[in-house]
Amino acid sequence: MTDVLAVTEHRRGSLRDVSFEVVTAGRELADATGGDLHLAVISGDVDKFAEQVNCDGVDQIHTVAYGEEFNHDVYTQAVEALYDDLSPSIVLMPNSVNGLDYAPAVANGLSLPLVTDVVDFEWDGALTATREMYGSKVETTIEVDAERVAVTIRGGEWPAANGTGDAEVTAFDADIDEGAIGSRVTGFEEVGSGDVDISDAEVLVSVGRGIEEEENLELVEELADALGATLSSSRPIVDAGWLPKNRQVGQSGKVVTPKIYLAVGISGAVQHVAGMKGSETIIAINTDPNAPIFDIADYGIVGDLFDVVPELVDEFQ
Amino acid sequence: MKVLVTVKEVAEVEDDFEIEGTHIAEQFLEYDLNEWDDYAVEEAVQMQEAGDDVEVVSVTIGPERSEETIRMALAKGVDRAIRVWDDALEDAEMLDVAAKTRILQAVVEAEEPDLVFTGVQANDDSFGATGVSLADAIDYEWAAVVNALDIDTLLAENVANVHRELEGGVEELTEVDLPAVLTIQTGINEPRYASLRGIRQAQSKEIAEQDLDDLGLGLADVESDLILTDMYEPESESDATIFEGDAGDTAGQLAEVLREKGVGAE
Numbered sequence: 001m002t003d004v005l006a007v008t009e010h011r012r013g014s015l016r017d018v019s020f021e022v023v024t025a026g027r028e029l030a031d032a033t034g035g036d037l038h039l040a041v042i043s044g045d046v047d048k049f050a051e052q053v054n055c056d057g058v059d060q061i062h063t064v065a066y067g068e069e070f071n072h073d074v075y076t077q078a079v080e081a082l083y084d085d086l087s088p089s090i091v092l093m094p095n096s097v098n099g100l101d102y103a104p105a106v107a108n109g110l111s112l113p114l115v116t117d118v119v120d121f122e123w124d125g126a127l128t129a130t131r132e133m134y135g136s137k138v139e140t141t142i143e144v145d146a147e148r149v150a151v152t153i154r155g156g157e158w159p160a161a162n163g164t165g166d167a168e169v170t171a172f173d174a175d176i177d178e179g180a181i182g183s184r185v186t187g188f189e190e191v192g193s194g195d196v197d198i199s200d201a202e203v204l205v206s207v208g209r210g211i212e213e214e215e216n217l218e219l220v221e222e223l224a225d226a227l228g229a230t231l232s233s234s235r236p237i238v239d240a241g242w243l244p245k246n247r248q249v250g251q252s253g254k255v256v257t258p259k260i261y262l263a264v265g266i267s268g269a270v271q272h273v274a275g276m277k278g279s280e281t282i283i284a285i286n287t288d289p290n291a292p293i294f295d296i297a298d299y300g301i302v303g304d305l306f307d308v309v310p311e312l313v314d315e316f317q
Numbered sequence: 318m319k320v321l322v323t324v325k326e327v328a329e330v331e332d333d334f335e336i337e338g339t340h341i342a343e344q345f346l347e348y349d350l351n352e353w354d355d356y357a358v359e360e361a362v363q364m365q366e367a368g369d370d371v372e373v374v375s376v377t378i379g380p381e382r383s384e385e386t387i388r389m390a391l392a393k394g395v396d397r398a399i400r401v402w403d404d405a406l407e408d409a410e411m412l413d414v415a416a417k418t419r420i421l422q423a424v425v426e427a428e429e430p431d432l433v434f435t436g437v438q439a440n441d442d443s444f445g446a447t448g449v450s451l452a453d454a455i456d457y458e459w460a461a462v463v464n465a466l467d468i469d470t471l472l473a474e475n476v477a478n479v480h481r482e483l484e485g486g487v488e489e490l491t492e493v494d495l496p497a498v499l500t501i502q503t504g505i506n507e508p509r510y511a512s513l514r515g516i517r518q519a520q521s522k523e524i525a526e527q528d529l530d531d532l533g534l535g536l537a538d539v540e541s542d543l544i545l546t547d548m549y550e551p552e553s554e555s556d557a558t559i560f561e562g563d564a565g566d567t568a569g570q571l572a573e574v575l576r577e578k579g580v581g582a583e
């Protein structure tokens with residue numbers, strides 16, 4: 001068999017965007033392998049989710065009605081049971097926070113090699129995957145020396161599938177072993193509200209690890225004042241406790257779409273870019289000409305922020 | 318209670334670098350403790366300080382060079398360390414998650430910790446998978462991307478109450494039975510700097526060296542199904558206008574663009 005099994009994701013009653021991206025990526029692989037695309041919909045309102053994700057290109061949808069929210073023990077057991085039943089060549093999962101909470105367990109449990117955070121792939125009897133290393137500074141090609149493989153794909157790399165498909169939806173009895181469930185979700189918490197909402201700002205001056213010391217923050221605060229902008233940051237600044245969580249842009253922080261995003265000493269890691277790539281105009285100041293932030297920037301200065309920022313402040317005073 | 322912390326020495330690449338074959342040329346690399354593992358070490362050391370009888374052991378799969386990094390962890394309060402290395406690993410082009418899992422599994426089976434802390438990801442190859450893969454292999458519970466852990470409850474009741482940091486500013490509150498593997502996210506604590514006293518004490522702490530044979534493993538256990546066949550600098554998709562000149566010039570040109578867009582107008 002050369003089928004593809006792709007796993008969808010939902011949270012608090014809604015499918016997440018990655019569910020539609022795994023359909024696109026899964027269809028691409030199934031076309032290459034000449035097999036079918038199977039989708040797994042696990043936990044929550046599975047019938048509703050199955051209907052929503054029944055897009056063009058899906059061959060079969062398997063629902064596992066067990067529990068409400070994501071639980072990695074349930075997902076791991078369900079995907080392994082589906083694998084035993086369908087015997088696909090490729091198990092495709094999202095490289096999301098929850099994906100990383102069960103995909104490695106599935107791969108280990110099924111003795112499949114695992115390639116994570118894949119941004120591109122080809123199939124030629126075996127999988128060849130493209131992934132980044134060293135904070136996106138280089139790309140690598142990985143050949144998988146096995147006939148079957150588990151893969152997680154990076155969010156936002158494949159377009160979302162659409163259209164209404166006519167895949168058959170069947171309830172699958174995964175025979176979940178309740179005794180093997182050793183973790184329980186007790187709730188959710190929204191974090192990061194506070195004095196300002198950076199997602200409302202028209203102009204953001206955003207500061208990263210290039211600023212080096214807490215004392216130096218004054219410099220970018222001055223710049224933000226001079227420009228009439230709001231101050232935001234990358235994760236390390238918040239981790240260090242220099243700015244509150246509500247200032248963090250990125251995957252685990254806020255998604256912002258200002259008219260102008262000025263990134264100062266930010267490398268442009270994928271989890272950061274996830275939160276700001278929709279900005280109208282992106283400007284970067286960075287000493288490293290190869291910093292990935294320049295790939296998405298409209299304007300850039302390759303230079304030392306400690307030289308450039310004071311000059312820029314002067315321009316506006 | 319025993320806590321095992323996996324730590325990796327990772328390479329950081331200088332701004333300008335060259336690729337030789339499927340590697341970055343050695344002279345452009347600097348080595349350091351993986352950022353995520355620094356937080357994992359701190360969390361374990363805080364447990365040791367809070368509890369009566371908590372031992373913290375660190376394990377690294379890495380060449381002799383990584384001893385320096387291991388000493389840093391010892392200086393921060395880790396009690397003793399294990400370093401796994403072998404000629405067979407020296408020759409391996411790549412250690413995939415499965416191979417690392419088998420090695421770490423053997424260490425866990427020998428040490429029998431109650432808790433294992435790993436980082437969420439290693440900053441060089443960023444698989445983000447070793448901790449959860451290991452948990453499945455050793456039949457421990459787990460939680461990935463943990464950014465808060467209630468240490469008091471853990472010590473008193475043998476259950477880990479954690480926050481898992483999801484996307485979009487949402488955290489999941491989860492109860493995890495022990496024994497467990499937690500993959501630690503940055504920001505969970507404030508990693509300390511090693512004190513002079515700590516650095517002195519670290520000199521006399523044990524770093525046990527183990528090869529595959531010591532762990533009861535063979536060549537087949539560390540063979541990777543993933544083969545790194547190419548490494549290249551991604552083609553720049555940049556169509557950015559890069560301002561040329563000294564700091565004053567570039568700031569001036571940028572200011573012009575900003576003014577055109579109505580910034581700082583009033």
Ligand SMILES: Cc1cc2nc3c(=O)[nH]c(=O)nc-3n(C[C@H](O)[C@H](O)[C@H](O)COP(=O)(O)OP(=O)(O)OC[C@H]3O[C@@H](n4cnc5c(N)ncnc54)[C@H](O)[C@@H]3O)c2cc1C
Nearest residue numbers: 208209210234235250251252253265266267272287288305
């Ligand atoms: C699950 C998960 C979730 C994450 N969520 C987020 C998130 O929400 N937001 C986020 O930002 N990150 C997030 N991260 C972290 C992310 O992977 C990066 O580690 C982080 O974005 C790096 O921040 P940085 O660019 O400020 O630091 P670095 O990557 O260290 O970059 C610093 C940059 O400053 C430049 N620089 C240094 N000195 C100077 C100078 N004098 N002048 C000018 N430039 C200089 C350097 O060339 C470099 O490019 C997440 C990671 C994980 C695993």
Ligand SMILES: Nc1ncnc2c1ncn2[C@@H]1O[C@H](COP(=O)(O)O)[C@@H](O)[C@H]1O
Nearest residue numbers: 323325378435436438439444445446447
């Ligand atoms: N060579 C290694 N030695 C010890 N621990 C490692 C090694 N590689 C990865 N790890 C651990 O696994 C975590 C996740 O790594 P990875 O899955 O490679 O991104 C790291 O933060 C480390 O704690």
